[in-house]
Amino acid sequence: MTTNPHVPPLAVCVEVAQVRGSAPREAGARLLVRAHDAQGSVGGGHLEWLALQRARKLLAQWRGDPALAGEQQETHALGPSLGQCCGGVVTLRYLPWHAPELPRPEPLFHLQLHGAGHVGRALIKLLATLPCAVQWVDLRDAAFPAPDPAGHDGPARITRLAVDSPEAEVAQAPPGAFYLVMTHSHALDQQICEAVLRRGDAGWLGLIGSKSKHERFAHRLQARGLSEASIARLVCPIGIGGISGKQPEIIALAAAAQLLQLATRPPSPTSPRVPLPAHPTVRANEASTPAKL
Numbered sequence: 001m002t003t004n005p006h007v008p009p010l011a012v013c014v015e016v017a018q019v020r021g022s023a024p025r026e027a028g029a030r031l032l033v034r035a036h037d038a039q040g041s042v043g044g045g046h047l048e049w050l051a052l053q054r055a056r057k058l059l060a061q062w063r064g065d066p067a068l069a070g071e072q073q074e075t076h077a078l079g080p081s082l083g084q085c086c087g088g089v090v091t092l093r094y095l096p097w098h099a100p101e102l103p104r105p106e107p108l109f110h111l112q113l114h115g116a117g118h119v120g121r122a123l124i125k126l127l128a129t130l131p132c133a134v135q136w137v138d139l140r141d142a143a144f145p146a147p148d149p150a151g152h153d154g155p156a157r158i159t160r161l162a163v164d165s166p167e168a169e170v171a172q173a174p175p176g177a178f179y180l181v182m183t184h185s186h187a188l189d190q191q192i193c194e195a196v197l198r199r200g201d202a203g204w205l206g207l208i209g210s211k212s213k214h215e216r217f218a219h220r221l222q223a224r225g226l227s228e229a230s231i232a233r234l235v236c237p238i239g240i241g242g243i244s245g246k247q248p249e250i251i252a253l254a255a256a257a258q259l260l261q262l263a264t265r266p267p268s269p270t271s272p273r274v275p276l277p278a279h280p281t282v283r284a285n286e287a288s289t290p291a292k293l
Helices: 045-064 119-125 166-172 187-199 212-221 248-263
Strands: 011-020 030-033 039-041 071-077 089-097 110-114 133-138 157-162 179-180 204-207
Touching: 030 045, 030 071, 045 089, 089 119, 110 119, 110 166, 110 187, 110 204, 119 179, 119 248, 133 166, 166 187, 179 187, 179 248, 187 204, 187 212, 204 212
Parallel strands: 110 133, 110 179, 133 157, 179 204
Antiparallel strands: 011 030, 011 089, 030 039, 071 089
């Protein structure tokens, strides 16, 4: 961010400039320190406590004399000097910041989530805290929760879509998108899953339900002409293994963990993941709400 010597900064951005050995955060991680609060993290612990103290001192100095504002660096040996178990060496960069927030990171994945029921709402609360892009689709406008009155934005970009034909929205997602289907209707679930499988370039397709539901859907989809190879891409039940419980929050947590695992998997030739536009086009029947939940 360009420094203006005549305008006092709004905050100090602390960035992990370099890492050698084991460290709590990777190079590029950021902590934005404002006068009374902070956004982001450079790893917590003693390192972050020291970074907060120095950033606030710098902010006071730079606001008093903007001409002094400029990049500074310091290097910490986490084990010998800070007593942290990581044992690596971290270089922090301090930058004057003239914006109120950090920029949103690039999304880890694009998800088209069908269903605003109990599990869908619980999942959105988790996804709102992650750098991802979500198209949240439901027939029922009243099924979506009211926006957070406090107006807190997370790193996610979440677009709510109340539409008459949710299955038609499948075509609007980018190649390699993830799809998660959990509507109030098994018939609608099947229509959406069929649309995803016929499209053929999904990064992943998950369906909430049991093994018996998967078997019923597989028979029905085969009867509608889909190949066994295509149907084999349908994942049901959803969620990582080892987590038991049927409460919406538990299912949502297991599903969120599964999405994160998928996001780190290399894309395949049949399901490439492409970058999303910074400002997705909003069609006439969409209501965009960026992660205010």
